[in-house]
Amino acid sequence: MVFPLGSLESSKKADLHETISYARYGKILSINRTFFFFQVFIGIVLTLIFLINIEELSKLIAQITSYILNRDIKEGLLFEVVRIYIVKDMGRFPSFYETLLLLIISILMLIFMKFFERISKPLKIYLNYFFFILFISSLYFIFFAYSFPYTLDDFSQLYMVVQVGILSFISSLLSVATAPLIVKPIILLYNLIFIFFVLIYSLIFGIVRYSIFLFILKNYSFLWMANLFFNLGPLLDMIYISGFYSFYLSLISIYINKRLRCWRWLF
Amino acid sequence: MLEVAFLIVFLKAYLVFLFILISLYIIRHFIFTYNRILSEQRVAYHDILDSDFPTVSILIPMHNEEKVAEDILKALINQEYPKEKMEIIPINDHSEDRTKEILERYAENYSFIKPLHRLGDEPRGKTVSLNDALRIAKGEIIVVYDADYLPLKGQIRELVINFIDPDVGAVMGRVIPINTPKNLLTRLLDMERSGGYQVDQQARFNLGLIPQYGGTVGAIRKALLIEMGGFDEKILAEDTEITFRLYINGYEVLYNNKAECYEESPESWQARAKQIRRWSRGHNQVLFKYFFPLWISKKLNFWQKIDGTLLLFVYAVPFLFMLGILDSIALFFLGEMEIFSVFWVFLALIAYNSFGNFASFFQIGLACFLDGVKERIRLLPFFYFIFLFNMWCTSLGALDALLDITARRKPNWDKTERFRGS
Incomplete structure (x- = not known):
């Protein structure tokens, strides 16, 4: 059956466009290449500005964290070339009984995970990964506690850098990821606001996480360091970055998918 | 002490190797995504008008498919393709449910439905079934569907018309999950499928690389298939195997993004885990079989060889990555996390980490965007958990494949559970 679109009222036509999407094959975005390259350029420049100012950035993070934790900051030298600032503090080694208790808990949890069917498999695998690292860490501290190769300063320096x-890299990463969406000049502005927002969030997140990490390592011992590093380290940044990106992309998708002129068809 | 020093060098060297390998995949993700969203797209021969259609045999392997058998038969009966030029061969492979009755009932009503019942001592499995059906198939073109698939009305024509080009050995259509709103898993699988077809397959086709024949929603020349010895019964991923065999023999696989077919995604994590493990096992068998022939072949160009190699390693990389995580944990406790003590190399590692972790989010996100997905794109961060899940299941499959080759085991076909009507 052919719908006589010409005879429909314009409001009904709009309704139809709400329900009928444009064909998903053979279409590409009709982007503005000048704005595309301009945004990528801005992203790279921002990255370079951040990299040149590593010392000041680390000082800002360390100062706010030290204010939260009521500690002092100190200067460190990374790879003998990069001066960075970290929070001055002391970590704690776990006691033997504390380590033994965590070892037993991690073993029990790994066994429990094997037989507990009510948790979905991906979550189970994630928890297994968490308790596996806790198990290795506990085992290490039982046998080689005083050979543990890191101080809190080492951890802080690594975290900071x-x-x-x-x-x-957030600015260049997100500018590369959002530049293909510039089908209208206004989207360039939206993109830049979005990148700026993620940068601010990342800065705040970095400070809060640093404070929590230092708190844990000082009050709950170095035994947790491996888990903090492998489970809540840079991968966690990717979760919130992809979270914001996906939210922003969905908004742009709602905006662009309704507009015929944003697309080019190849047939 | 010398042993420890040697171990540390080895562990660090492994991470460097992994860094280089994964960097290639990151670059590939970005090239494919940019190519798909911004570049000119290559389209299949969709606008050819021809009344002289070739004869087609449609093969559907079935093992206990009573939940879905009728649906696919109805969808195929409704195809806009001359019925005198097509035959449907549903292969009842040792079914213990009502599959046989359903097929017989349809065969009585439609002369072009010719069921093949495989019973008794005949070995069970998809590839063995397909080879049996191939012996009785009369069509010039073989089209294969899994039993849970629902092709759209014009699909057979969309696939078959491309064989007018003599260089085309096989044609692959696009798979779209039909049960997407069912739960979180099906929603995520739909997004993953978008990434795989809308971006990955289409970009490979655009760039003249190696689009993959997927084993279902795909068509292949029968004469060519028979000349090449039919389906390899020792390999679980017969689709990937055929893809590489075709390319090594100088034929190409054409991807038709327009030829859409609906499938039922697994609705439970258990079923999905089994499916990925089987895919990984089969795909890694193909890796062992074709890694060297791919590079020796004179029928492929340099970039096809590079793409083919990356495609062959796709299911081995998660296993190598898992070893990389264990490697990193070992280096952490040995106090050797500073693999490079040069600042700019360390920065390169962070850049690699940032772009690398983001690459697949970028590809899937933009694929969904092209598909017109709106709110559901917001599920993207859940792929972090999928990543760990996939890594684990794929690694188990890779280990299976290793054991197959070392212990000369013959793998058994393990069918994906169906959920329709449940």
Whole structure:
């Protein structure tokens, strides 16, 4: 049956466009290449500005964290070339009984995970990963506690440089990821606001996470360091970055998918 | 002490190897996504008008498919393709449910439905069934569907018309899940499928690389298939195997993004885990079989060889990555996390980490965007958990494949559970 679209009222035509999407094959975005390259350029420039100012950025993060934790900051030298600032604090080694208790808990949890069917498989695999690292860490501290190769300063330095590194690359990463969406000049502005928002969030997140990490390592011991590093480290940044990106992309999708002129068809 | 020092060098060297390998995949993700969203697209021969259609045999392997058998038969009966030029061969492979009755009932009413019943001592499995059906098939073109698939009315024509080009050995259509709103898993699988077809397959086709024949919603020349010895019965991923056999013999696989077919995605994590493990096992068998022939072949160009190699390793990489995580944990406790003590290399590692972790989110996100998905794109961060899940299941499959080759085991076909009507 052919719908006589010409005879429909315009409001009904609009309704139909709400329900009938444009064909999903053979279409590409009709982007503005000048704005595309301009945005990528801005992203790269921002990354370079951040990288040049690693020292100041680390100082800002360390100062706010030290204010939250009521500690002092100190200067460190990474790879003998990069001066960074970290929070001055002392970590704690776990006691033997504390380690033994965590070892038993991690073993019991790994066994429990094997037989507990009510947790969905992906969550189970994630928890297994968490308790596996806890198990290895506990085992290590039972046998080689005083050979543990890191101090809180080492951890802080590593954390700081990774955090500032991620902060630096967010602008180029997101500009590369959102530049293909510039089908109208206004989207360039939206993109830049979005990138700026994620940068601010990342800065705040980096500070809060650093405070929590230091609190854990000081009050709950170095035994948790491996888990903090492998489970809540840079991968966690990717979760919130992809979270914001997906939310933003869905908004742009709602905006663009209704507009015929944003697309080019190839047949 | 020398042993420990050697171990540390080895562990670090492995991470460097992994860094290089995964960087290639990251670059590939970005190239494919950009190509799909911004570049000119290559389209299949969709606008050819021809009244002289070739004869087609449609093969549907079935093992206990009473939940879905009728639906696919109805969808195929409704195809806009001359019925005198098509035959449907549903292969009842040792079914213990009502599959046989359903097929017989349809065969009585439609002369072009010719069921093949495989019973008794005959070995069970998809590839063995397909080879049996191939012996009785009369069509010039073989089209294969899994039993849970629902092709749209014009699909057979959309696939078959492309064989007018003599260089085309096989044609692959696009798979779209029909049960997407069912639960979180099906929603995520729909997004993953978008990434795989809308971006990955189409970009490979655009760039003249190696689009994959997927084993279902695909068509292949019968004469060519018979000349090449039919389906390899020792391999679980017969689709990937055929893809590489075709390319090594100088034929190409054409991807038709327009030829859409609906499928039923697994609705439970258990079923999905089994499916991925089987895919990984089969795909890695193909890796062992075709890695060297791919590079020796004179029928492929350099970029096809590169793409083919990356495609062959797709299901081995998660296993290598898992070893990389264990490697990193070992280096962490050995106090050797600073693999490179040079600042700019360390920064490169962070850039790699940022772009690398984001690459698949980028590909899937933009694929969904092209598909017109709106609110559901917001589920993207859940792929972090899927990543761990996939890594685990794929690694088990890779280990299965390793054991197959070392212990000369013959793998058994393990069918994906159906959920329709439940």
